[in-house]
Amino acid sequence: MAPLFHIAGLNMMTLPTFMLGGTIIIHRQFRTPDVVTPGASPWRTSTGGYLYFKDRMKDVYISGGEYVYPAEVENALPGLEEIQEAAVIGVPDGRWGETGRAFVVLFEDAPELSGNEILTRLREGLATYKLPARVEVVAELPRTTTGKIQKNVLRERA
Structure with a gap:
């Protein structure tokens, strides 16, 4: 970078x-x-x-006392060849304070991937505390008219 x-x-x-x-x-x-x-x-x-x-x-969330920058996770996800784009948010968690929730869009011609498969492959490049607790595969990410991802909409959905 x-x-x-x-x-x-x-x-x-x-x-x-x-x-x-x-x-x-x-x-x-x-x-x-x-x-x-x-x-x-x-x-x-x-x-x-x-x-x-x-x-x-x-956008930063604290999981188990560690600061997690969603952009780091979002930058790692498109490194997986099937993932076109991703957004990560922090969601409340009773044990850790907050945990990550990732929303990913796969390429149209990509084979179907589950959230668990994505997490398994993501473990190779990220520290454990940065891993999202859950990954959801979605058809598209909500956007503003200027094309910016609406993380507030994702937080409401989570």
Whole structure:
């Protein structure tokens, strides 16, 4: 994954405001209260000072005390050749606090896959605590008129 921005020396765990600048970016200040909270940063920096964005805090869920970024799971699912697209949400769980629920769309010509088969294959590339507790195969994901996946609709369905 290519870095979003190169920013040296920032602690993204505590800074809700940062400056961006570059040849194609106008120098300006961005407030990011929805993506920065103490204890779990959706940002990752490399040793070279590159900044990577993991996921929005409103989508992050805590399962058994571990922060899970749905985007990581969503990026792993299309790695399975039968899966066209996926969306992951956190749902309440009595034991773990929250667990993941994945909704996947298979390619039209793909062989039929069950949620358990998908989970078994997903175990090879993800930590156990990141695995969704349940995978549902759906015909399509709900979208806005601009094409964005409506995770709020998926939360209601779950």
